[in-house]
Amino acid sequence: MDFLPAVEENERPRVAWAPRLALALGLFLAALVVGLLVGALGEPAPPGQENEVQELGGGTGWAALVIAFVVVPLGWQYTAVPLFRRLGPLAPYRVEVHNWISIAVVALALFHGVELMALGDYRGWLSGWLATLLMLALFVHGWWRAYYRGLWGRRLWRIIHWELAVGALLLSVEHWWLIELSKGG
Helix, strand or coil: CCCCCCCCCCCCCCCCHHHHHHHHHHHHHHHHHHHHHHHHHCCCCCCCCCCHHHHHHHHHHHHHHHHHHHHHHHHCHHHHHHHHHHCHHHHHHHHHHHHHHHHHHHHHHHHHHHHHHHHCCCCCHHHHHHHHHHHHHHHHHHHCHHHHHHHHCHHHHHHHHHHHHHHHHHHHHHHHHHHHHHHCC
8 A cells, every 4th residue: 555656775785784783782782881871970969859960861861752753754655755755865775764863762762761760760760661662672673674574574564663663652752741740840
């Protein structure tokens, strides 16, 4: 039921998968380590207040949420194909642009969660980590899309990918809402 023809993705040069995967996992690891260090070096704020370290954690959470809402249309064929056709030479790289921006979102979410928990701020930890887990599932599902499409078919792969994306976005919004309620806002 595709109304737009797919952009041919096989005509572009491709970097070997191992260095790309190493870079992605390296970004995740760096986000975890830096988040742990920043959170461990900070001091918790008095009750009812937030310090700079908590504001940094909140800012990275906000950035992850906003970018996550932007990256969904970039991955959706019906919105991204017309956009990328106007961008000319970037058109064959639509999926890669979507994947790498998504990897940045996961790295921001990992930093956000680890940094705030290392600081001792546990507000909304369950919803935040569940949303991050869904984002990691999206990473695995999208990174090895050729394998999963071969296993399930393109249609089922798309349905599962959309369900994971919608679940991650809804849990992320719910996480933000719980944090705002805990502030009394």
